[in-house]
Amino acid sequence: MVSADGSICIRNAHLFDPSQKIDSVGDVLIRDGLIGKIGGKLAHDGDQDSIIEADGKYLFPSFCDPHVHFRTPGQTEKEDIESGSRAALAGGFTCVIQMxxxxxxxxxxxxxxxxxxxxxxxxxxxxxxxxxxDTRVLTDLDSLFEAGAVAFTDDGQPVIEPVFMKAALRSGQENGIPVASHAENPTIGLSGIIRGGIIAESLDLPGWNAQRETSMIERDCDLAGSIGGHVHFCHVSVEQSLDVIRQAKADGVNITAEVTPHHLALTVDIVPDLTTYAKMNPPLGFEEDRLALIEGFRDGTIDCIATDHAPHTIEEKSKDLLKAPFGVIGLETSFGVCYTELIKNGNLPLSRLIDGMSIKPREIFHLERIGLFEGSRADLVLVDLDREWVVDPEEFESKARNSSFLNRNLFGKVLWTMYKGKIAWELND
Ligand SMILES: [Zn+2]
Incomplete structure (x- = not known):
């Protein structure tokens, strides 16, 4: 697919990148893994081998997921770095941050x-x-940064001791990286299985108290405000948490936040149907939370989308709601769910979604900037926005099947994902 001079031309794509204010049909010329030229008609007829026909489909800067669990090392029966990587590429991602x-x-x-x-x-x-x-002994944070860590976190667990959070913020500030907070205050209420309320009562399950999240977000905003550093809030799920984040941002505290596709699309009402495939931490909220999260994403209180891709085996998820582990997968459905819910059925602009899936995650974690501009690494995803598809677990690249969206109809299908100028994953059909 590469021409004699080493170039590839993507012809007739709907070029879309809010960071470059591009929303028009044209070609992209790629040379040595980088975008060489972008614009109107660039394809020349002599080099048919080097032309990829896009047929007017949408071409975006590829996505970046700042929150995945690939289970390497130690739990590779659930997922491993290879299967997780394939799932990411199938979802249009060329960059992920592992927890x-x-x-x-x-x-x-x-x-x-x-x-x-x-x-x-x-x-x-x-x-x-x-x-x-396990929240007891501090790691050697600086050495982790020097080895390449892009942020610090204990995700899966909150950092209960303020003194550890302060140490992470100080090291993060010195080294110029964020601290990601899994905000959960273990001193408030029960740990809970699903969000506390009528559904939890009807299923006879311990309910999760929303204040567990909001109060820890308050603490971490206060710590970042008093000692400096950048806190990134993982998987925000509660309406009241947004008010805290909004206020702290207005006060000039350096914070960012993410939301998952499942918290944007689903509520606790789905738990009786999906059972353990709707069990995750934090749990699904109420409709008012979901609407507030969408509004928070629209207005930028929430900066980006993160899947919290958390694979488990079918056996583990076959246990009852009390015993099954928390977590659902999300890489291969993230764009489809967000596009269907926020844009097709909602009224958010497509530009906000691409900003939240491609641009903002890389900005927050200081990763290489990519986009539809000359000189950018050619990390691209071609999507058919009009194509309706059904989430079929047999088609997952992930080892796991624990998706909350099995058998759902979605719009927006990834056709191929390009990494460094090469197609790294392509839809088979
Ligand atoms: Zn978490």
């Missing part, structure tokens, strides 16, 4: 180095704040 709650945890420089890779996509990792992410 450190593996076994062993990413609490040593050697593990950071092992999980930081440039093939088959840009794989990055956060370093643990406490040894084993």
């Amino acid at each position: 450190p709650n593996t076994n062993p945890a990413v609490d040593r420089p050697e593990i950071v180095k092992d999980l930081t890779r440039d093939e088959p996509l840009e794989l990055r990792v956060m370093g643990a704040i406490t040894v084993g992410t």
